[in-house]
Amino acid sequence: MKIHSKKIARYSIALFVIFSLNFIIPRLMPGDPITNLLGEDYVMTEESLQELREKMGLDESLPIQYLNYWNGVFRFDFGYSYHFKGPVSSIILSRMKWTLMLLIPSILFSAILGSLMGSLSGQKSSSNSFKALTLIELAFYSTPTFFLSLIFLYIFSFKLGLFPIKGFYYSGGIFDILHHFFLPISIMTIFLTSRNYMIMRGSVIQEKSKLYVVYAKAKGLSDRQVLFKHIFKNASLPLLTLLALDFGFILSGALFIEIIFSMNGMGNLIYEALLSRDYPVLYGSFMIISIMAVLANAFVDFLYGIIDPRISDSI
Amino acid sequence: MTHHIEELKKLAISKLNLNSIGIIIFLLFLLIAIAAGIISPYNPWQRFEPYTRPNSSHFLGTNDMGNDILSELLFGARVSLIVGFGASIIATILGVTVGIVSGYYRGMMDEILMAITDIYLMIPRIPLIIILAALMRPNFWLIMLLIGFLWWPTTARVVRSSTMQIRDTSFILSAKSLGFSDKHIILSEILPNINHVIIPKFMLTIASAMFSEASISFLGLGDPTMKSWGMMLNFAFMKGGLINEMWWWYLPPGLCIVAVVFSLMLIGFSLEEKENIMLGLE
Amino acid sequence: MEILEIQDLNVKFTTPIGEVYAVNNASFTLNTNETLALVGETGCGKSVIANTIMRLLPQNAEISGNIFYKGNNLLKISDREMEKTRQQEIAIIFQNPTLSLNPLYKIGDQISEPLFVHKKISKKEAFNKTTKLLKTMGFQNPSKSYEMYPHQLSGGMNQRVILSISLTLNPSIIIADEPTKGLDNELVKDIVEEFKTVNKINNSSLLLITHDLSLARELSDRIIIMYSGDIVEITKTESFFKNPLHPYSKILLNSLPERGFNPPKGNSPSMVNIPKGCKFHPRCPHKKKICSEKIPPIYSIDGGNVRCYLFQ
Numbered sequence: 023m024k025i026h027s028k029k030i031a032r033y034s035i036a037l038f039v040i041f042s043l044n045f046i047i048p049r050l051m052p053g054d055p056i057t058n059l060l061g062e063d064y065v066m067t068e069e070s071l072q073e074l075r076e077k078m079g080l081d082e083s084l085p086i087q088y089l090n091y092w093n094g095v096f097r098f099d100f101g102y103s104y105h106f107k108g109p110v111s112s113i114i115l116s117r118m119k120w121t122l123m124l125l126i127p128s129i130l131f132s133a134i135l136g137s138l139m140g141s142l143s144g145q146k147s148s149s150n151s152f153k154a155l156t157l158i159e160l161a162f163y164s165t166p167t168f169f170l171s172l173i174f175l176y177i178f179s180f181k182l183g184l185f186p187i188k189g190f191y192y193s194g195g196i197f198d199i200l201h202h203f204f205l206p207i208s209i210m211t212i213f214l215t216s217r218n219y220m221i222m223r224g225s226v227i228q229e230k231s232k233l234y235v236v237y238a239k240a241k242g243l244s245d246r247q248v249l250f251k252h253i254f255k256n257a258s259l260p261l262l263t264l265l266a267l268d269f270g271f272i273l274s275g276a277l278f279i280e281i282i283f284s285m286n287g288m289g290n291l292i293y294e295a296l297l298s299r300d301y302p303v304l305y306g307s308f309m310i311i312s313i314m315a316v317l318a319n320a321f322v323d324f325l326y327g328i329i330d331p332r333i334s335d336s337i
Numbered sequence: 338m339t340h341h342i343e344e345l346k347k348l349a350i351s352k353l354n355l356n357s358i359g360i361i362i363f364l365l366f367l368l369i370a371i372a373a374g375i376i377s378p379y380n381p382w383q384r385f386e387p388y389t390r391p392n393s394s395h396f397l398g399t400n401d402m403g404n405d406i407l408s409e410l411l412f413g414a415r416v417s418l419i420v421g422f423g424a425s426i427i428a429t430i431l432g433v434t435v436g437i438v439s440g441y442y443r444g445m446m447d448e449i450l451m452a453i454t455d456i457y458l459m460i461p462r463i464p465l466i467i468i469l470a471a472l473m474r475p476n477f478w479l480i481m482l483l484i485g486f487l488w489w490p491t492t493a494r495v496v497r498s499s500t501m502q503i504r505d506t507s508f509i510l511s512a513k514s515l516g517f518s519d520k521h522i523i524l525s526e527i528l529p530n531i532n533h534v535i536i537p538k539f540m541l542t543i544a545s546a547m548f549s550e551a552s553i554s555f556l557g558l559g560d561p562t563m564k565s566w567g568m569m570l571n572f573a574f575m576k577g578g579l580i581n582e583m584w585w586w587y588l589p590p591g592l593c594i595v596a597v598v599f600s601l602m603l604i605g606f607s608l609e610e611k612e613n614i615m616l617g618l619e
Numbered sequence: 620m621e622i623l624e625i626q627d628l629n630v631k632f633t634t635p636i637g638e639v640y641a642v643n644n645a646s647f648t649l650n651t652n653e654t655l656a657l658v659g660e661t662g663c664g665k666s667v668i669a670n671t672i673m674r675l676l677p678q679n680a681e682i683s684g685n686i687f688y689k690g691n692n693l694l695k696i697s698d699r700e701m702e703k704t705r706q707q708e709i710a711i712i713f714q715n716p717t718l719s720l721n722p723l724y725k726i727g728d729q730i731s732e733p734l735f736v737h738k739k740i741s742k743k744e745a746f747n748k749t750t751k752l753l754k755t756m757g758f759q760n761p762s763k764s765y766e767m768y769p770h771q772l773s774g775g776m777n778q779r780v781i782l783s784i785s786l787t788l789n790p791s792i793i794i795a796d797e798p799t800k801g802l803d804n805e806l807v808k809d810i811v812e813e814f815k816t817v818n819k820i821n822n823s824s825l826l827l828i829t830h831d832l833s834l835a836r837e838l839s840d841r842i843i844i845m846y847s848g849d850i851v852e853i854t855k856t857e858s859f860f861k862n863p864l865h866p867y868s869k870i871l872l873n874s875l876p877e878r879g880f881n882p883p884k885g886n887s888p889s890m891v892n893i894p895k896g897c898k899f900h901p902r903c904p905h906k907k908k909i910c911s912e913k914i915p916p917i918y919s920i921d922g923g924n925v926r927c928y929l930f931q
Contacts, residue, residue, distance in 0.1 A: 165598075296557070
């Protein structure tokens with residue numbers, strides 16, 4: 023499978039810019055770079071500042087610091103967290119699997135649900151029942167995940183007692199994990215489904231006026247066949263693109279759910295780091311999320327190339 | 338086949354309704370934001386007995402500091418809407434400029450601007466704002482600026498593609514051949530003709546900005562001197578509003594966010610959809 | 620023998636700018652093995668007739684009248700029956716072949732699609748039938764062409780793909796909606812040849828919708844002239860080119876290159892502000908008082924039919 027060289031260049035530049043941003047921000051911001059780099063937890067307590075500066079290489083010139091920084095990046099060294107007491111990269115990686123466990127099933131479920139409902143609604147866009155559905159989906163789309171989590175937590179955990187209040191896995195058994203993940207995955211799925219629904223509906227409305235659709239109908243296909251044999255595939259391309267482009271936004275949605283449910287993923291890691299001003303963890307998370315976003319884009323490009331023959335020919 | 342006509346009339350009517358429901362809700366909140374000082378029962382910073390249930394003097398009770406929640410809510414409309422509008426104005430000006438320049442001039446300029454846009458799109462925006470807000474001490478204007486400067490790329494893309502569509506139409510070409518300057522063509526020929534994509538996008542950007550402000554404030558990164566709905570939620574969550582089942586504390590600000598974002602999306606999407614349906618008829 | 624009979628067909632669209640009367644009181648027949656050309660300027664309603672026969676008009680169209688195909692009224696049968704009729708009985712070819720094809724599917728799969736939709740057929744049979752069709756339509760290496768996508772072929776080749784599709788189920792009628800619009804002369808010649816091939820192997824009736832009189836002369840047996848939603852003349856093609864009846868027909872003929880290429884004077888009428896009486900009267904050199912008052916009926920004159928008071 024060939025991948026567009028221009029795309030690769032673009033992704034590399036994106037990562038370069040994001041990583042450089044990560045270097046510049048702590049040094050550019052008001053306040054002592056050492057505080058900005060190590061976090062307030064640490065600087066308040068130990069060692070003299072000068073010693074620290076030397077140890078961190080902060081008395082070097084900026085270009086040297088920049089080279090050292092890249093050296094660290096390539097060794098996957100994102101610094102040390104004094105709050106969590108460990109290397110940032112391994113802390114993040116250990117938390118990430120829980121976030122992915124929330125994210126991946128939700129993305130899959132919502133892709134199926136949202137694209138099916140959205141395409142049916144787009145084809146019969148003037149039907150009143152689909153309009154009502156659109157209003158409901160739009161309302162879910164307007165609800166921040168953390169607020170939906172608060173409401174669900176209140177109804178299903180506090181009032182009905184059906185699910186645990188906190189998302190920690192107790193025994194670690196598979197059913198226990200499922201029990202804890204049920205509400206968060208449901209919320210994430212509802213949120214993403216509403217998003218996919220709106221995108222797919224709009225995309226089908228745009229696509230259905232094209233000539234190939236009229237021609238498919240002229241070939242004797244029923245409305246259902248026209249939708250699922252023709253329009254669906256073409257209309258799902260924008261959905262795919264937006265899934266990748268908004269990956270950061272989607273992931274952020276998951277992080278907020280984790281915070282409300284006190285789950286063990288990156289969301290709470292970032293939240294704790296924020297409360298204790300543990301900057302290395304924040305920078306590291308930002309970088310890892312960026313890498314994930316770029317990888318998501320590359321993966322979607324790959325899928326796009328398989329689905330749309332015009333793309334692979336344009337290389 | 339006459340029932341099709343009936344259906345079309347119904348469609349026209351309900352389209353109108355959907356859009357106007359959105360406009361009514363939005364105007365209501367706009368009015369609240371403007372008149373907060375008049376209609377609010379108390380100063381949102383005034384202290385009463387904390388943690389009171391809703392009663393005749395405090396319709397929505399008081400919070401942990403003893404502030405009247407209803408007054409906080411009404412003044413919060415002002416803060417949340419200003420952030421949304423301000424950020425969206427910045428993002429729209431940037432996006433429209435980038436989009437028109439790259440769609441109109443094409444060539445190298447377009448390549449470079451679109452590369453920048455694509456790279457911008459890949460930066461995870463919420464995590465970046467979290468870092469910047471954490472480093473810089475929470476400030477209302479800062480958050481508005483940050484959102485504004487990070488939210489322009491999608492507008493740029495939409496504007497670019499519609500600019501490209503009308504760039505080659507006969508009236509633009511004739512304006513060119515008549516020797517009008519690019520500046521004149523862009524401002525008086527192109528801009529008015531892509532209004533129909535800019536306005537819904539502007540509305541959707543306000544919605545997205547308010548949504549994001551609420552999320553960031555919920556993490557406690559909001560401006561402590563300007564209480565937005567997101568911050569009210571943050572306090573309600575942090576100070577035990579949820580666990581103590583004080584629904585009057587965390588439910589109203591959340592519902593307000595949902596209502597305003599919903600109304601804006603309703604306006605934005607129905608404008609966009611009308612556009613699509615009209616195009617479909619051609 | 621007639622295979623398609625259209626009676627008093629009226630089509631009206633309700634649009635944001637008002638009601639558009641696209642087709643008024645159109646009646647004509649299409650005979651078996653006949654090529655009938657429906658000729659007129661852009662916007663005269665000829666394509667609307669094609670889409671009405673196929674029931675492909677958008678929802679804002681209001682239709683009255685009858686369209687009888689082999690005794691069944693196509694405007695009355697159920698959606699399911701209409702689906703069976705499309706492609707199996709009546710196939711349509713649109714103006715833009717490349718846009719008619721789905722960009723994401725191989726052309727071979729798009730040609731064989733009607734086989735799977737309408738018939739129970741094995742993949743192998745469908746493949747054989749498709750490659751055979753591709754071969755007859757002039758593709759040198761059919762099994763290789765099967766794997767191609769529309770964007771990899773020229774517009775002319777896609778036109779042949781579309782023709783292959785219309786032949787998959789040997790329909791009784793093929794409707795071709797402006798098959799040559801926007802094409803250069805060479806391609807038009809190719810298309811004329813292709814239609815002749817189609818006629819040879821399929822032996823069907825062809826309803827040719829075009830603005831191109833030379834194409835109509837080349838292919839058709841009879842000719843219908845439309846002006847602003849009205850049929851103004853129906854004649855044998857041969858006599859039409861010798862002796863056109865309607866004043867508009869004369870003007871149209873004079874626009875042919877061999878007759879000095881005189882394009883019709885005046886503007887084609889707008890679809891919203893329609894002149895009263897005969898719609899052609901503002902541009903007519905022979906107009907009388909009555910022309911602006913009442914729409915003329917159709918008069919029969921030695922084999923031809925014409926809607927004009929000159930033949931009263």
